Amino acid sequence: MLTEWLWMGGSFLLLLMLIIRQAPFGRLREMWTVLLTMQGIKWLVGALKVEFGLEAFPVRLFPYATHQDFATDFAICPCIAVLYALLVRGRTMRVRLLHAACFAAAYALWSWTMTRWTTLQVHLRWSSWFDFALVLVLLPLAVRIAEWIVPETRQAGSAETRP
Amino acid sequence: MNMERWIECAVWPLSMALLVWLVPRHRRREAALSVIFMQFLAWIFGLIVVELHLLSYPVRIFTEATRTNLTFEYCALPTVSAIYNVRYPAKGRFWLRAAYAAAFPTVLAAAEWPIATYTDLLEYERWNLGMTWLSEFAVLQACYRFYKWFFRVSASSSKTARAKRMAVDTTGQNGGECQAAGEVGDG
Known part of the structure; x- marks a missing residue:
């Protein structure tokens, strides 16, 4: 059990440190929007995955109230989305997709390691490749929705689009 | 299909219809932000109350x-939170704002009472209507505070002031968030 909580806590702290290092205080609103958007999406996706018996999470937060992986869906994935949004802001679509592929690969590797070495996650009818594909789609989607909610973040970036 | 399922199925299209009807087109973004912030609050508080056996939902989706x-x-x-924030009388007198803030949880609690009494959608274990009222008042207020901070809403603000501020923001003349963000983005 200790390994599981160290793994999850360590991953969250690492992401938090990366975000704090990357994020300027002036972009707090943009980060909140991406975080909340990703949470909303992952809540539904995570619930569907468990409901259809694709994955199980034997060790989890709120073990009575939910069977989905609350820590990943509520904190880890939204933090990854924030980090992704900070890096791709004002970039071209091609660079955005390339970053999304890198982030998705890192997430899939993290998820595979978790499945292999801990009891946090069990793949029933699921694989790390599906994780890769899912995150590859969800990251640009979450950032796109966040840009719609706060349009000035996109305008400020697109004024000087980086390659 | 039993009554509980009918109610659950009706809530989704009804919520969409209320959003379309009561949120003006030019304030859809504000409503969207309210929705996702309230989801964030509702998710964690919903899990806490069920985990602590305060409430249970015998009939539900995603069982x-x-x-x-x-x-x-x-x-x-x-949805209720989005409507609450978008329609909030920010420029109104204190009593109007107080009545508005009290009316929403009152209506929600009044709607919850027959659901808890006559259906299996909700069961109070160590919970009561007063706690429903208080918790809904608290989360609606929290969501409105966040909304105010996010969109920089103040009592003196008006549609014109908001439009002016947005125009200044987009042209980058106010040295505010956009400019700061732009500098970092360029770096």
């Missing part, structure tokens, strides 16, 4: 995935 009520927490409460 395997969760013991919380996704329809209420993911759809109904965020």
